[in-house]
Amino acid sequence: HRPEDAAFLDTLQTLAQDNPQFRLLTFMTAPDAPGGQVKLDGPAIREATAELADPIYYVTGSPAMIEGLTDTLREQGVADEAILSEGFYGY
Numbered sequence: 001h002r003p004e005d006a007a008f009l010d011t012l013q014t015l016a017q018d019n020p021q022f023r024l025l026t027f028m029t030a031p032d033a034p035g036g037q038v039k040l041d042g043p044a045i046r047e048a049t050a051e052l053a054d055p056i057y058y059v060t061g062s063p064a065m066i067e068g069l070t071d072t073l074r075e076q077g078v079a080d081e082a083i084l085s086e087g088f089y090g091y
Contacts, residue, residue: 001030007088023052040069042076059085 016024027040
């Protein structure tokens with residue numbers, strides 16, 4: 001919900017800075033977070049990946065979030081082979 005709640009955010013930000021082939025997009029839902037209450041939907045995905053030739057989507061979070069985002073990616077025409085996911089249980 002907020003940057004301080006995001007697992008490994010500092011590490012991921014460093015990877016994004018050090019590797020031009022890696023793009024990190026974060027969406028925070030807490031109203032007081034930077035960019036808060038941003039909905040990750042089809043238009044946001046299209047805008048974020050418009051310049052990429054063959055993006056690979058790494059989706060992490062709760063199983064329900066992964067399922068919902070995977071469905072959204074598929075609706076945008078993303079092939080299953082381009083979607084990688086890992087669930088975090090206990091949310």
